[in-house]
Amino acid sequence: MLLGKALPLAEEAPPRVQATGYRPIEVLLVEDNPGDVRLIMEALRAAGRRLHVSVANDGDEALARLYRYNSHFNAPRPDLILLDLNLPRRDGRELLAELKADAELKSIPVIVLTSSQSPADVRRAYELNANCYVTKPVGLEQFFQVMKSIQYFWATIVEYPGK
């Protein structure tokens, strides 16, 4: 599947106006596990959604989308990327390396969001210029809490380039 799907949840109110004031924060979620995708969406919704999320199911798909933004296709360029490390085919590390080597794309903040707590993975991610590294916690409460924090920080506190 080449097109990432935006997942606006039907029962949900439209994204609130952001700290930037103009439009919702565009997020590209790169995640292969539908269970995790849904869980993330649920968590964001529970926190009061302030992010507009599109999903790519693997690295190739993510790159295809990003390069399309890159060539000024009408889809908006993501403000933020949420990246799982363990993806089929081109995995998260490769994708990260490629993004950070691209002059246009490297300014997009990348949050690595993964179940791996391996110090080696953490180190590697930062070496590849990940902007932050977050572990998916076990347990619903904890997971929701983490997503809420991410949303709060990245949607209300952080300033983005080019806005």
Added chain:
Amino acid sequence: MATQSGPSNSVRSLRREAADELFKRVAGMPRSPEGLRNQLRVLQAIVNSIGEGIVLADEHGRFLLFNPAAERLVGLGAVDSDPARWSEHYGIVYPDEKTPFPSEQLPLFRAIRGEPTDEVEMFVRNARLPEGVHLTVSGRPLRDETGAVRAGGVILREITERRRAEQVLRAAHDELEDRVRERTRDLSRTNRLLRREVRERKRAEAGLARRAEDLARSNAELEQFAYVASHDLKEPLRMVISYVQLLERRYKGRLDSAADDFIDFAVDGALRMQDLVDGLLAYSRVGAARRAFGPVDCERVLEDTLSDLQDAIKEAGASITHDPLPTVPGDATLLGDLLRNLMVNGIKFHGSDPPRVHIGASRRGRDWLFSVTDNGIGIERAHADRIFAIFQRLHSRAQYPGTGIGLAICKKIAERHGGRIWVEPQREGGSSFRFTIPAKEVNRNDYVGTKDHSTDATRRPGPTRRHAPREGVAAR
């Protein structure tokens, strides 16, 4: 006259010249009776007094002269006998003292046949000479004017001493050689035995090493398996837990009461499974941790552990006391986990009294003996071994929460340090867990890890748990 080596060539030729001269003179004796007699007398005197034996015989082998020296040398005088039986008669054999000397080869025999001989060696032994003598004999034919052989003469010299010396020397030499050969044989036999032993020992050692390796490998593989299994279990488990909890969160109380029960059981099972997976992971990580040992200040380790446990301690109203603790060679993280698991148990398994836990340490020979003693519910002696096996518990989770991994981890850590662990039920109630840590590091080569999982550590998170934070390996 006995020399150890034979006469030099020049001496030999001088002697030969003297013999020639003598025979020439005798042969050329004047024929006049008077002169002959005179000359014979002179000659007789010379011949009789000379030290070397002289024997003359005519062409038929009849003895013409057998001087006293010759008589003394061969033991017997001139007894007419068949020249063909001289050897037999006089007891003449080769210098080997046994092979019969053929009479026709004797220098005198050959001399009367016209053949000169020089220094032929022989051995004479007969009734008169039971010891026998070694002689060297030179012979010359004696010819008349026409050149026909008229007689033969020999000069005998004794060389017994030289021979004996030679024999002694040879015997000594032979014996030496024998001894050397024997010794060599002994040595090579010893050598062979040694080599075989070395071979066998090497084979045995190789076998042992292989077995140890196999064991270490299968241990490591097992640990690796446990690690990977529990690590990979975590991912789907996280899904199960999350969605069961989401179900609980969103629909609890909205369905019927049976549905609520089902959800409760599912949540409980999922959380329990998570505890088990975390425990298994922690357990397998003990074997996988390959950090080098260093001096570990147990006093500081205890301090850290106490601060980790301060909430649990406060909650249980526990009082913790301890002896001064030593510095031991080991892995600080692992030793911390060991202490923490024992202390948590000591706090957790309390009776009606508030828990009291004492950590003791004393030197026992090469080891430090640590103890963690509590005033809790105690352990029946019958279960004293079982509780160190993985997943073995003595209580239901309803009574006391836990997975039964803590003590298995403790055992592994103690053994990893070359020590032992056991429990001693206290007569006054409570239990005392004891473990030893060698004061000097023991050889740890028997731990052949395949991969250092410690770099791939997965923390055992506490928050999902319903009971006290796990006292597991990486709880901090």
